[in-house]
Amino acid sequence: MRLGWARDGAQWRLRLRLGDGEGVEGVVTDGQAVELATDTCHVRLPDGTGGGEPHPDLVALAAWTVAAPWARGRVVFDRAISAELAEALGSGWGIDAGPVGGTAREPGERLAISYSGGADSVAVAALLPEAPLVHFQRVPHPRVPNRWTHYRSDVLAGLAHKTGRDVTVVRSDLEFLLRKPRPGYPEHHAVLAGALLTADELDLGGVALGYEIGSRWLGGGRYLHRFTPDNPMWSGHGKWGRLFAAVGMPLVLPAGGISEAMTMRIALGSDLREQVRWCLRGDGSGPCGRCGKCLYKELIQAAIERRPLRTEITADRPVARKWQLPPPYGGQEMIEYGCAHVPGIEKTPFARAAEHLKATVESTRWLERCYPPAVEEIPERWRKGIEAVMADRFGFMDAADRHRVESWGLRG
Numbered sequence: 001m002r003l004g005w006a007r008d009g010a011q012w013r014l015r016l017r018l019g020d021g022e023g024v025e026g027v028v029t030d031g032q033a034v035e036l037a038t039d040t041c042h043v044r045l046p047d048g049t050g051g052g053e054p055h056p057d058l059v060a061l062a063a064w065t066v067a068a069p070w071a072r073g074r075v076v077f078d079r080a081i082s083a084e085l086a087e088a089l090g091s092g093w094g095i096d097a098g099p100v101g102g103t104a105r106e107p108g109e110r111l112a113i114s115y116s117g118g119a120d121s122v123a124v125a126a127l128l129p130e131a132p133l134v135h136f137q138r139v140p141h142p143r144v145p146n147r148w149t150h151y152r153s154d155v156l157a158g159l160a161h162k163t164g165r166d167v168t169v170v171r172s173d174l175e176f177l178l179r180k181p182r183p184g185y186p187e188h189h190a191v192l193a194g195a196l197l198t199a200d201e202l203d204l205g206g207v208a209l210g211y212e213i214g215s216r217w218l219g220g221g222r223y224l225h226r227f228t229p230d231n232p233m234w235s236g237h238g239k240w241g242r243l244f245a246a247v248g249m250p251l252v253l254p255a256g257g258i259s260e261a262m263t264m265r266i267a268l269g270s271d272l273r274e275q276v277r278w279c280l281r282g283d284g285s286g287p288c289g290r291c292g293k294c295l296y297k298e299l300i301q302a303a304i305e306r307r308p309l310r311t312e313i314t315a316d317r318p319v320a321r322k323w324q325l326p327p328p329y330g331g332q333e334m335i336e337y338g339c340a341h342v343p344g345i346e347k348t349p350f351a352r353a354a355e356h357l358k359a360t361v362e363s364t365r366w367l368e369r370c371y372p373p374a375v376e377e378i379p380e381r382w383r384k385g386i387e388a389v390m391a392d393r394f395g396f397m398d399a400a401d402r403h404r405v406e407s408w409g410l411r412g
Contacts, residue, residue, distance in 0.1 A: 001071045003063040004078035010045040012197060014174075016067050019074065024179075026069030028187055029233050029240065034069050037144050037179035041066060043193050044139070044171040049201060055105040057085045057247040058196045060097075064089070064243075065190040066174050071095060088246040092232075092239030107205035107248035111382055112195055115167070117156050118278040119297070120210030123263035124254050125165065126270035127389055132166040132202060134195040138183070141176035148183050150281050158284070159275045168202070170194025188233060189240055199249055206379060207244070208252040209234075212263050213371055214333055216256040218408045225328045226409025229373075236377045250379050254386045257374025258394060259367040260334050264297075265304050266393075292319035296331065299338035299350060306341060309348045320349035326356050333408075337364045366401035370394045 002017040016039045018024075024036040043062070056079040063077065073096060075089070080101035089097040115121045115133035125133060138153040140146050160167050174190055175183045185191055195207050211234050219228045232238040234253060236245070244251050255263050267276050278297045279287035287294050295313050302309050313320055322329065329335050336359035339345050345354045370390040378386055390396065397405070 001067060001074070002076045002078075003060070003067055005059060005063065010047055010049060012043045012045070012062075013040060014043070014063055014066060015040050016070070016177075018070065019072070021072045022070055024070070026186075028069050030188070032181070034178050034184075034186065035180040036070055037177055038141070040143070041141065041174040041177050042172060043174065043197060045194065045198060046168055046170070049168065049198060052201055054197055054200045055247070056080060056102060057082050057105050058199050058249070060085060061243065061247050061249075062193040062196040065193055065196075066177065066186050068093070068187050082246070084246045085243070088239075088243045092243060104246065105200075105248040107250075108199065108203035109205055110203050111206045111208055111252060112199075112202060112204050113208045114192055114195060114210075115160060116191075116210065117159050117275060118210065119264040119267040119276055120212055120255060120260065122210075122267035122270065122272045122276050124208050124210045125163070125272060126266050127254050127386065128208060131208065132168065133160065133163065134192075134198070134207075135160040135167060135169045136191045136194055137169055137171045138175050139171045139173050141173035144173075144176040144179075146176070146183075151183075152281060152283060155282065155284055156277060156280075159277050163272055163275050168194070168198060170198075189244075192244075196247070196249065199247075205248060206250045206252045206382070208254055208382075210255060210263065211253050212255045212260050213257055213367075213374065213405070214260060214331055216253055216374065217371060217405060218333055225330075225332065227406050229406075236379075252378055252382060253374065254378065254382075256377070257371040257390060258369075259337065260331070261300050261304050261337050261367055262394060264300050268301070268304075289313075290319070292322075295319060295349065296334075299342065300334055303338040303341035306343070308344045309342055309350075311348075313349055315349040315351065317349070323350050323353045325352075327353070328409075329353065332357075333364075333367055337367050340364045366397060366404045368394065369397045369401055371402065371405050372396050 001019050006013045026034050060077045060081045075097045080099045082104040084104040086097045086100045089095045113131045113133050115135045137157040157169050216234050219225045233240050279294050281288040336357050339354035340359040340361050375387045
């Protein structure tokens with residue numbers, strides 16, 4: 001594969017050229033099969049930014065986050081990369097990357113937040129009030145039809161601006177590279193393409209993300225459903241963690257030791273409460289209230305507020321179908337927490353899940369505490385402040401709690 005950028009001021013255009021043994025069918029790190037729809041995408045930085053030339057490793061890594069699912073054997077970038085980056089690509093993916101030349105990038109001083117506007121990233125913004133925000137906004141692709149017109153990325157970007165924080169909104173059509181299963185990030189880390197291209201200008205030495213204990217340690221979503229200390233996507237010593245560290249941009253997960261219930265508690269109790277938006281379909285007036293994500297997040301919010309569920313979605317709706325089946329479920333720890341804490345759960349779309357899980361307030365109490373190894377893996381320069389917040393707000397898990405985490409997915 002050959003990867004090359006063409007730049008016109010603040011706009012960067014990436015072209016992928018497949019090589020021998022490479023085709024349009026690829027696989028994401030978490031196992032999702034994807035199909036390539038086109039060979040180009042764009043990343044548009046805000047006007048007035050991107051005046052200088054980023055370190056070559058940053059530019060190469062931005063390209064790799066887009067192209068990784070389809071690369072095989074040999075990858076040639078359009079500029080020389082450091083030996084450190086080449087080694088990380090080789091050890092992580094078995095890729096022979098080049099050309100190699102020049103020195104590795106020295107980390108900057110600031111920690112930025114990859115900010116989506118969802119409860120998890122808002123929680124991280126609340127934990128790090130001085131950190132700049134980098135928001136990724138999906139825009140249409142000139143050559144690929146938009147099959148997701150209901151995705152209101154303009155609303156999400158507007159809410160990011162309303163935080164009053166130092167916000168860099170990066171606009172890109174890279175999600176339209178995917179034909180199947182739907183538009184989306186080729187790799188989850190492609191959301192960081194803008195942060196990488198502006199890292200030198202913003203003096204960044206790391207990027208914080210909102211991934212919580214489920215995504216980092218428990219194999220959340222479609223990823224494995226078991227304890228994953230060596231999670232290749234988000235752990236510091238996983239292959240993606242090593243790759244970002246090689247370019248002086250280590251991945252930092254300030255909320256990696258706490259549950260989604262606790263990140264929501266932080267977010268909704270913060271000054272950014274009015275900008276929290278996890279729904280991708282809602283307009284300026286609020287979330288749609290009809291999608292699966294709205295239902296899932298309503299369960300969590302009702303649980304932390306200890307109140308009945310407020311939804312018009314019934315068990316026979318397609319978005320609730322998964323909760324009528326036996327476990328495992330994506331985000332199962334939060335389904336357990338919700339079923340244990342929402343009054344009248346037996347009258348909701350989660351009634352059957354509650355019957356299967358048999359969760360109680362006591363059996364889910366560990367989800368209100370912080371998993372210590374998550375703090376220990378935060379780079380030292382940012383660890384102390386986050387550790388103090390975790391100790392003060394949540395306390396740390398004891399041996400029994402840690403065993404629940406470390407035996408996740410092994411229970412009958």
